[in-house]
Amino acid sequence: MxxxxxxxxxxxxxxxxxxxxxxxxxxxxxxxxxxxxxxxxxxxxxxxxxxxxxxDRTGLIQALYAERLEPVRNAVEAGPPPLGPAAPPLERVPALLDALLCFKLDNRHLALALEETGSGSPYQAEHYERWHSTLQAVLERIPGLTDSAFTAHALLAATRADLVEHLVGHQHMPREQLRAHLAAFTARILQPRAATGAVG
Amino acid sequence: MxxxxxxxxxxxxxxxxxxxxxxxxxxxxxxxxxxxxxxxxxxxxxxxxxxxxxxDRTGLIQALYAERLEPVRNAVEAGPPPLGPAAPPLERVPALLDALLCFKLDNRHLALALEETGSGSPYQAEHYERWHSTLQAVLERIPGLTDSAFTAHALLAATRADLVEHLVGHQHMPREQLRAHLAAFTARILQPRAATGAVG
DNA sequence: AGTGAACCGGACCCACGGTCCGCATCTTAC
DNA sequence: GTAAGATGCGGACCGTGGGTCCGGTTCACT
Known part of the structure; x- marks a missing residue:
């Protein structure tokens, strides 16, 4: 033993x-x-x-973060739709992003601490890797989306802790408004692509 | 005197x-x-x-950053289209984002240093404020886009220095590919909105 | 050349993350 | 219950790095 x-x-x-x-x-x-x-x-x-x-400091913050994130993580990995794996992609993507945003809204201080302390970028944290791979996998199932890896990065970037802190903490944007904006932004990304070059 | x-x-x-x-x-x-x-x-x-x-340290890095950014800033504020003010919005938005991305690609170390040192978030730096207000103003002229302030934030978030560093520095994504991805992402945002609720 | 202000430089200070080791406390065996 | 060994405790200690200070030097102006 x-x-x-x-x-x-x-x-x-x-x-x-x-x-x-x-x-x-x-x-x-x-x-x-x-x-x-x-x-x-x-x-x-x-x-x-x-x-x-x-x-070290990072380890402590990560432990705290992981503890708080666990329910969300469970809901994503094994929960019911729209967050769980059974949901259709076009519903699950906004659900995932909204869940992540809500988590960061509820744990602003923690998320901020983690992204600041991460000895460089938050992109080396394993929890980011998990969110990204999950989101990318779902995006991949949406027809017409070619670069799901980058799209996942870009969508996740819109929920970064310091941006949330800036909008809600400093500019006092209401929580629901931020959620609505993120939902609208996500919807724009997910909508079927028009014919290429249809500008002007 | x-x-x-x-x-x-x-x-x-x-x-x-x-x-x-x-x-x-x-x-x-x-x-x-x-x-x-x-x-x-x-x-x-x-x-x-x-x-x-x-x-202090931040001041030094900002001075360096501002010096390097000056040509880009000039091109944006008074240059010819597609970067300058005379360009139509649907062309200027991708041009602005591409210019910013290229700048960060060319000055990875500087951009990274600035975003890391900024005593908290990069959202308090005045240069961010300038990019954001410029981009927002252009987005506002695009019909069908309601939340131009948040959209500007979200688009700028896709060009953040640590994300660029992660993709190019660590995952060795080629420069042109990253530019293409950002352009495609931007195009998705700019395309005319389909009827609301057209999911599934 | 002389004068005073502006500036130089590196010794110094302090806060903070992280380490170390003698001592206390828990566990296990009897 | 108790002895012995393993495990953990705690706070003094260290290295590092940002930022300050002040005696000495260099510049600008006359």
Whole structure:
């Protein structure tokens, strides 16, 4: 049995750290204002505990993010239509994007923290890869769409955390309006293509 | 005369710093690997000089970026069609996006450095605001497009530096292919809208 | 040449992510 | 219950990098 069951103080501390981090990120304006020492102090543990449990700052944020994202992920992978795999592509694509947008609206601070901390770009995070491959697979089933990989990237880019933060946090765009705009944008992409060169 | 002409060593040092920074950003893989001390050393000046001339890291990168962007900016604001103001909207929108994409392709390191350093999001940078308002104004003249502000944001998001870096730098997508994809995506957005609810 | 202002440079400061190791605590075996 | 070993704890410590400061130097103007 190589698997050794973890000590119970370890799991308690891990949970305490996640809770403290979530609370701090939610409370503070900018995720960068929350330091690792802050989180450790708020959780009532030492910094060492925090780094042993999560590796580094990115690991901690990813763990938090993954925890919160899990219900959405389940709904996408095995849930009922329009989010689940059984939905027809033309309905599932907007559903996927709307679900992602709503998640980012509900977890602005987390999404922002993740995209800022990602040691470079969010495109190296595995969760982005999952969203992209899922979306691309669905797009591929839509006739007339040739470059599904790029289209998936471009659609996902419209839901980026800092854009959401800019529109909702700084410009106070209402949540429903943003959802409507994204839906309209998506619909434009999905509508059947007119004959090439039909400009002017 | 409140205007005092700056000392010539100051202008010489300022130019040296810009040149050194440009060279270093181009040479290094990640913009974060280039420190302010590196730039100062490469320019043959002290750190104090560098910070006095540009305020902080963001200021230096913005100055570099603005310098490089100037020709494009001129072409957009006063150049001939399809980039200039005289072009019809349906031609100018793709031209604007292609110009921006090409600029980011040619200055990957700079664009990346700017978007990473921008103390949060690139949406607070004034150059973004300029691109957005320009694009939005053109989109507004296209009949059938209701939410030109959001559409402008979403289209610009498809040209973000880290996405470009991911596609070209990491996945080695050829330049022309990326341009073609963006053009196709843009065309889908610009094509006249079909009747609402025409899904499935 | 002389004077004062502007500028130079690098030593210095501080905040923060991450490491280390002596000590406490949990688990397991008896 | 208790001893022994493994596991985790915590906070002092380190390296790094952005930003500041001030004595000395260089420039502009007369």
């Amino acid at each position: 190589p698997e050794r069951r973890p000590r119970k103080d370890a799991v308690r501390n891990r949970a305490a750290v996640l809770a403290a981090a979530d609370s701090l990120f939610a409370r503070c304006e900018s995720p960068e204002a929350v330091t690792m020492a802050d989180i450790a102090a708020a959780a009532g543990v030492g910094k060492g505990t925090l780094f042993r449990a999560f590796g | 409140p205007e005092r002409r700056p000392r010539k060593d100051a202008v010489r040092n300022r130019a040296a710093v810009l040149a050194a920074a440009d060279s270093l950003f181009a040479r290094c893989e990640s913009p974060e690997a280039v420190t302010m001390a590196d730039i100062a050393a490469a320019a043959g000046v002290g750190k104090g000089t560098l910070f006095r001339a540009f305020g």
